[in-house]
Amino acid sequence: MKENVIEIFSSVQGEGKYAGCRQVFIRLEGCNISCRYCDTEHMTGKHDVCIVESVPGSHEYVEISNPMTAEAVAAEVKRFTDNVPHQAVSITGGEPLLHAEFVRELAKHVDVPVFLETNGTLPEKLKQVVDCVDIISMDIKLPSELNGKTYWAEHRDFLCTAKGKDIYCKIVLTQDTAKEEFEKACRIISDVDDTILLILQPVTPFGGAEPPSAKEMLQWQAEGLKFLKNVRVIPQTHVMMGQL
Ligand SMILES: C[S@@+](CC[C@H](N)C(=O)[O-])C[C@H]1O[C@@H](n2cnc3c(N)ncnc32)[C@H](O)[C@@H]1O
Ligand SMILES: Nc1nc2[nH]cc(C(=O)O)c2c(=O)[nH]1
Ligand code: SF4
Numbered sequence: 001m002k003e004n005v006i007e008i009f010s011s012v013q014g015e016g017k018y019a020g021c022r023q024v025f026i027r028l029e030g031c032n033i034s035c036r037y038c039d040t041e042h043m044t045g046k047h048d049v050c051i052v053e054s055v056p057g058s059h060e061y062v063e064i065s066n067p068m069t070a071e072a073v074a075a076e077v078k079r080f081t082d083n084v085p086h087q088a089v090s091i092t093g094g095e096p097l098l099h100a101e102f103v104r105e106l107a108k109h110v111d112v113p114v115f116l117e118t119n120g121t122l123p124e125k126l127k128q129v130v131d132c133v134d135i136i137s138m139d140i141k142l143p144s145e146l147n148g149k150t151y152w153a154e155h156r157d158f159l160c161t162a163k164g165k166d167i168y169c170k171i172v173l174t175q176d177t178a179k180e181e182f183e184k185a186c187r188i189i190s191d192v193d194d195t196i197l198l199i200l201q202p203v204t205p206f207g208g209a210e211p212p213s214a215k216e217m218l219q220w221q222a223e224g225l226k227f228l229k230n231v232r233v234i235p236q237t238h239v240m241m242g243q244l
């Protein structure tokens, strides 16, 4: 089985619980939702080549024809991890769970922890891979960023499926985030397990979305701590550092 891979690169994990860790990033095509603030180009079918970093951290790239097999991608990951120790391989996108079979196949061929960066809206797909991923970063997507569309039931199902895994949740906060949707998100998480870590990620301005003020971020954190034991405020640190 083959998939189109957008890019493979080595960087510092910029978001969430493992911010600062050196990871290999595998970016897959396509997404099932459309967040106003999305900072990533992931259009399906637009990538006839995969952009691969020649040496981890070199910021020099070569092109490999798409589509790629999981084995070929795993060989690139090994090339990176033989050169520099990496804490994990992050499978991201786009929405990686659109390619659940490929994720499963890839996970079988890599010998570093598998980190899944997902929008938490495809619980049925998670069921196909949950036994072969090690870390799950699950976004909770708020209706204010999706023209009112909600994924509360999918998010709840997703969290229940991931019980027992190293999972944390992440919410991108903007000036348009409403108290009701934020509380609903916190309740869905705490109903499953109030010790699940929640990352509050102020939006990096994009698509017209602007971040809450510093003071408002503190208020969101205090609000989250009414429902959950562990709520951290962490921006996209890679953007701040000029890392990929
Ligand atoms: C590009 S998405 C790909 C993985 C998956 N589709 C998801 O949404 O989690 C990776 C992460 O980037 C973050 N992100 C995207 N655009 C952002 C922005 N403008 N500001 C802050 N975070 C952003 C989201 O939190 C998302 O979890
Ligand atoms: N450095 C770095 N960290 C990241 N964490 C999540 C990312 C993503 O686009 O999924 C990302 C990314 O694109 N770069
Ligand atoms: S789910 Fe992820 S990839 Fe899809 S639009 Fe939202 S931030 Fe972008």
Ligand SMILES: [Mg+2]
Residues within 6 Å of the ligand: 039, 040
């Ligand atoms: Mg990114």
